Amino acid sequence: MKNGKAFPVPVRARYSCSKCPGYCCSYPEIEVTPRDIERLARHLGLSYDVAEARLTKYDAKEKVRLLRHQKDEHFQTVCTLFDRQQRRCTVYEARPAVCRSYPDSPRCGYYEFLKFERAHQDDPDFIAVT
Numbered sequence: 001m002k003n004g005k006a007f008p009v010p011v012r013a014r015y016s017c018s019k020c021p022g023y024c025c026s027y028p029e030i031e032v033t034p035r036d037i038e039r040l041a042r043h044l045g046l047s048y049d050v051a052e053a054r055l056t057k058y059d060a061k062e063k064v065r066l067l068r069h070q071k072d073e074h075f076q077t078v079c080t081l082f083d084r085q086q087r088r089c090t091v092y093e094a095r096p097a098v099c100r101s102y103p104d105s106p107r108c109g110y111y112e113f114l115k116f117e118r119a120h121q122d123d124p125d126f127i128a129v130t
C-alpha cells in the first residue's frame, strides 16, 4: 500500500470476445453520446454530421441517439459497425464508451451462456441464439 491507498488488484477477464459471435453488439439500443460520435467521425475520417447521420438514429421516445443496425445471419440484427464475417467490431479503438465498459465485470453473462451451450452440444463452434 502506498499513500494509504490499496493497489488495484488486476482482475483477469473470464470471457473471450474473439471466441464469441458478438452478442453484446446485437443489443438493439446501444446509446451514443456526442463525444462518441466525434471520436467515431475522427476515426473514420468523416464529418460529425455525416457520422451522426450514417451511423446513428434518434430514438424520439427515449430522447437518445442509438447506433444503427444491419441484418445478421445469427441474430436478427447487429450494430452497423460490426463485421459480420469476422464477428468483430470494425472501430474497436474508437468504439463508444458504453461498448468499452461492457460487461464491466470479470465475467460476461452471454459468454457463460455460450460456453454452456457449446459444452452441451459438444461443438466448440456452435452459435447459440438467445
Ligand code: SF4
Pocket (backbone or CB within 6 Å): 015, 016, 017, 018, 020, 021, 022, 023, 024, 025, 102, 103, 108, 109, 110, 111
Ligand atoms: S458478449 Fe461478452 S464475450 Fe461476447 S463479444 Fe460481447 S463482451 Fe465479449
Ligand code: SF4
Pocket (backbone or CB within 6 Å): 024, 025, 030, 067, 079, 080, 081, 082, 083, 088, 089, 090, 091, 092, 095, 096, 099
Ligand atoms: S461499436 Fe463496435 S463494440 Fe460497439 S456495438 Fe458496434 S460493433 Fe459492437
